[in-house]
Amino acid sequence: MKRHTISVLVNNHPGVLQRVAGLFGRRGFNIDSITVGQSEEPGLSRMIIVTSGDDKTLEQVQKQLNKLIDVIQIVELTAYPLVDRELSLIKVSAVSKVKPVILSIVEPFRASIVDLGLESLIIQVVGDQDKINSLIELLGPYGILELTRTGLTAMTRGEVQGDLQPNTTLT
CATH class of the missing domain: 3.30.70.1150 (ACT-like. Chain A, domain 2)
Incomplete structure (x- = not known):
C-alpha cells in the first residue's frame, strides 16, 4: 500500500468537510490524516488528505471527489517534490x-x-x-x-501548485 497526500481546494461552505469525509467512508477509503484551513483564495479552503492504497484506489478517490460540487481542484502532492x-x-x-x-x-x-x-x-x-x-x-x-x-499539512515545492487550473486532477 502506498501513502498518498492529496490537496483538495473546496468552497468554504458549511457541510463540505462532512461530505468529503462521508465520501471516503461510504467508499471504504480510510483517511489517515486530514487538515483543513483557509487557502490563499477568499471563500476557498484547502484540505490536505492522507490516505493509503494502490494507484487504482487513488484514481477512484479522485473520481469520487470530482463529483462533489464544492470541489474546485484536486492535486496528488506525492507526485511532486513536496x-x-x-x-x-x-x-x-x-x-x-x-x-x-x-x-x-x-x-x-x-x-x-x-x-x-x-x-x-x-x-x-x-x-x-x-x-x-x-x-x-x-x-x-x-x-x-x-x-x-495536528495531522499532516503539505504543499509542493516551487511553482507546481500555482500553475494548475481549476478542476485539474493530477495523478
Whole structure:
C-alpha cells in the first residue's frame, strides 16, 4: 500500500468537510490524516488528505471527489517534490529529577517546552512524521500522559501548485 497526500481546494461552505469525509467512508477509503484551513483564495479552503492504497484506489478517490460540487481542484502532492509538516503536543510525566534528562532528549529535535508544571511538561514539536514518531518513542519510557497531533499539512515545492487550473486532477 502506498501513502498518498492529496490537496483538495473546496468552497468554504458549511457541510463540505462532512461530505468529503462521508465520501471516503461510504467508499471504504480510510483517511489517515486530514487538515483543513483557509487557502490563499477568499471563500476557498484547502484540505490536505492522507490516505493509503494502490494507484487504482487513488484514481477512484479522485473520481469520487470530482463529483462533489464544492470541489474546485484536486492535486496528488506525492507526485511532486513536496514539503510536509505536522505539529504535536506531548505531555510527559516529569518529576524534578528527570526534567533535565527530558530536556536533553527534546533539544536535538528542536522541540520546545510550552508548559512546565510541577510533575509534567508539555513539549511542542514540528516536523515530518518520522521526526515526531522518533521523539514520541524516546519519551515513552518517561510516561506520556497525553498526546495530540495536528495531522499532516503539505504543499509542493516551487511553482507546481500555482500553475494548475481549476478542476485539474493530477495523478
